[in-house]
Amino acid sequence: MKKQWWKEAVVYEIYPISFKDSNGDGIGDLRGIISKLDYLKDLGVDVIWICPIYQSPGQDNGYDISDYYAIKPQFGTMEDFDKLLKQAHDREIKIMMDLVLNHTSDEHPWFIESRSSKTSPKRDFYIWRDGKHGLFPNNWESYFGGSVWQLDEKTGQYYMHLYSKYQPDLNWQNDEMIHEVYKMIRWWLKKGVDGFRFDAIAHIVKAKGLPDAENPNHLEVVQANQFFSNLEHVHDLLRKLNEEVLMGSDIMTVGETSGLGPEQALEYVGNERHELNMVFQFEHMTLDSPSTGTARWETRSWTLPELKKIMTHWQTALHNKGWNANYLGNHDQPRQVSRFGNDKEYRVESAKMLATFLLTLEGTPYIYQGEEIGMTNTSFQHIEDYKDIETLNFYKLSQLQQVPEEKTMAAIHKKSRDNARTPMQWDASENAGFSDGKPWIKVNHNYKEVNVEAALKDPNSIYHYYRKLIALRKQHQVMVYGEYTLLLPLDPDLYVYTRTLDKECLLVILNFSRDTVEFEWPDELAYDSGELLIANYEQQPGENEKKKTLRPYEARVYKLVQQSSHTMIH
Template sequence: MIRKWWKENAIYQIYPRSFKDSNGDGIGDFQGIISKLDYLQELGIGAIWLCPIYESPNFDNGYDISDFQAIMKDFGTMQDFDEFMREAHERGIKVVLDMVLNHTSDKHDWFVESRSSIDNPKRDYYIWRKGKNGGYPNNWESYFSGSVWEYDQETEEYYMHLYARQQPDLNWENKEVVNELHDMIRWWMDKGVDGFRLDAIAHIVKAVGLPDADNPQNLPVVQAFQFFSNLEKVHTLLKDLNQQVFATRDLMTVGETSGLGPEQALEYVGNERHELDMVFQFEHMHLDCVGTGSSKWVGRSWNLLDIKKIMSHWQTVLHGKGWNANYFSNHDQPRHLSRFGNTGEYRKQSAKMLATLIHLLQGTPYIYQGEEIGMTNASFEHIEDYRDVETINYYNISLKEGKTEKEILQNLARRSRDNARTPMQWDNTTHAGFTDGNPWIQVNSNYTDINVEQALNDPDSIFYYYKNLIALRKKYPVVIYGDYRLLCALHHQVYSFIRSYEGTELMVIMNFFDDEPTFELSERISDEGWELVLSNYDEHEHHHLHSLPLRPYETRVYYKDTPSVLPKAAQ
């Protein structure tokens, strides 16, 4: 298997607005990030993924870009960015940028020209259509609710926006658009950037003719993901982007690709495809809600068997053929500790358990800022506390649909993206040490108990467990390159698997709940020779693995350098 830096390192995601403010304006910035690079170096991460840093009206927190080659003034200057990259590289930390190629801001110069007249040279940089039958050009629903179409009074046509109306979709059928984007990416590569996370990359191609979706209930708009997600021409465009741009350097690329399984993912990341290095899959992110789109706000109970089935499927299908991107949290998801762990008595144990899964599966582990100290959902009690456009849209539409404010706020407390966007909790001083001013969004009220300073002073903290996991990946090649075999597939409380590589093995045992089940190792597998190399409980005594009692959220990681499957004569 080919060795790559992005396979052997953990990647830390920073949401710049909420990481660290250096000048008291309540907004995180590059000087703030620079001041915390030593902290990240101690954690042991190999790269930083920055959410968008470009000039933006900030309607969707930077994912509405008005100038791809300028720095958002809230974050500092291009000189500040250059200093950040230089300081990161000096510490052996690579820099990955979030690149939004599906859409721009409606304030981008391209769109300002495009909407100025129907015969402007840049009109075709975006997707414009006339309405039909007195209504929208088609019945597709936006990710942020409502139609994907916005009417422009001046030119009397509609433009497409899969997200907010302030985020018009670029027209990838226009070769000039593609060339402009290629040149822009090369510009960042020339500055020394080490990789890119490609936002909404699965949506850059829309179905020919922009047909209506089936609509048996005759609704104004309906979900139509099949017409703008993972269409075949996406691969043609990505191969071209890779060949002409990415492949000219030692870069890492990871795509945001919702709505696919591992077989489809191989069309993006297969070793022979030459498109992307990894994709973020979303199957496990939908387990605690009814569906996607507007259905994501309605909760349901998750099932460990479903988690095991999804993770195991990705592990086995991609092994030797492509590469996984492993995560539980990011800027678009609620805090995973509040979803799949325990935020009360067993917060530390469950945070460590969930981290163990993400770091010891095959694939690159992604750490979202604050998860290494066990940050949780903020669970704001008032709509005024929220900032996210998707959240506010859902609130307003739900009120019109007759839902009670209490019900809506309960859904927001559980599912809003703002749960992940509250300021990083550095210490127990005012505003958690994030800023000397008024933070752009309220700090989680539990910062006095959950913060970096407390974690660094506690040898048993979640932070040091993450540090140990990162070190474990570097110490044992089996963690990075080994295959995957699921154990106890039908156990409703325990997730366990064995990784194998060149005569070495790693066995991971995780109790996902707060009761005390028993793990039973198959009689076919010897329990001799296993060394306990990591646990989330202090006491490290050796138990008989064929009948191992587990404490709440207990995790045990064992290593051995001889095969564990008994020869047939001994079975």
């Protein structure tokens, strides 16, 4: 397997508006990030992924870009960005930008020009169509609810938006538009950025003719992902982007690609494809939802064997063929300890267990801000306290459908993107040390107990456990490049696997339950002895060599010594 720096890196995602405010306006900014670079260096991360900081009206918290070449004033200036880039590089921390190429803001000069008339030179920078019989051009549903089409009264045509009406989709069949995108990416590379996370990149190509989706229930709009997700021409465009812009730059790239399995992912990240280094997969993010669309707000119970099946498929299908991007939470998902762990009586233990899981899988691990101190979901009582456009749209739709308020708010408490967007909890002072002013969104109520200052002082904190895990990953190449093998696939409580590289082998044992569980070393696992590298509980002396008692959410990682006459896994 070819070694690459981005395979060995640990990435830390920053949602700037919520990370650290330096000037008291209640909004996180670039100088706030600069002030915390030493904190991130001490944690051990190698790359900071910064969510969009470009000029934007903020209809979707920066994912609606109105100027790719400018920093939004609330975040600071381009001089602030240059200072951040230099000071991060001085600490051997790389910077990865979040780049939105599927759409722009409706306030972008390209779109303003495009909508000015049907004969505008930039008309075809975006996707415009006439309506059919007084209805939308087709019946596709937006990710944020409602039709993907918005009528522009001036020209009488509709423009497409897979997300909100403030985010018109770019037309990737227009060579002049593509040329302008290339020019912009080259500009950022010349500045010295170290990589890009390509937002919604799987959606930049739409099906020819924009056909209607099948509509058995005769709804006005329906999910039509098959017509705008992971279509073949996406790969042609990505290969061309690499050939003409990215090749020759030693950067990392990761794509947001929903709706695919590992075999499809290899079309993006296969070693010989020359498209992306890795992609974010979403299969494990849908475990607790019956389906996509508005149904994603519903909750279903899931089992550990289901999670094992998904993760194992990705771990094994990509081994030696491509590369994984591993994450359990981000700015679009609920907090990982609230979703996959136990954020009440076992918050610390389960947060450490999930950290062990994340850092011992094959692939580049992505830590989302606050995970290293075990930040949890919030539960604001009033809808007015929520800011996320997707959450507010869901609430409005629920009101129209006369869904009981209590049921709607319960769904929001579990699934809202704002769960991950509350301010970073730095200390127990007012506003959690995030800002001297009124934060743009309320702080989670538990900030006095859950904060960085308290975590730094406690040698047994989640933060210090992350530090140890990251340090171990840097010391043991097997944690980066080792082959993953699942054990006990049907066990309802324990997730157990090995990582093997040459003669080195790690055994990872994770208890995903609130119960005490007995674990007996499988006979097929041949070893002379095992050295405990890390665990999230103090270990009990005199424990049986073969049988282990795993406490609630306990995690252990052993380095095994191979028997000379056996292979590690039979």
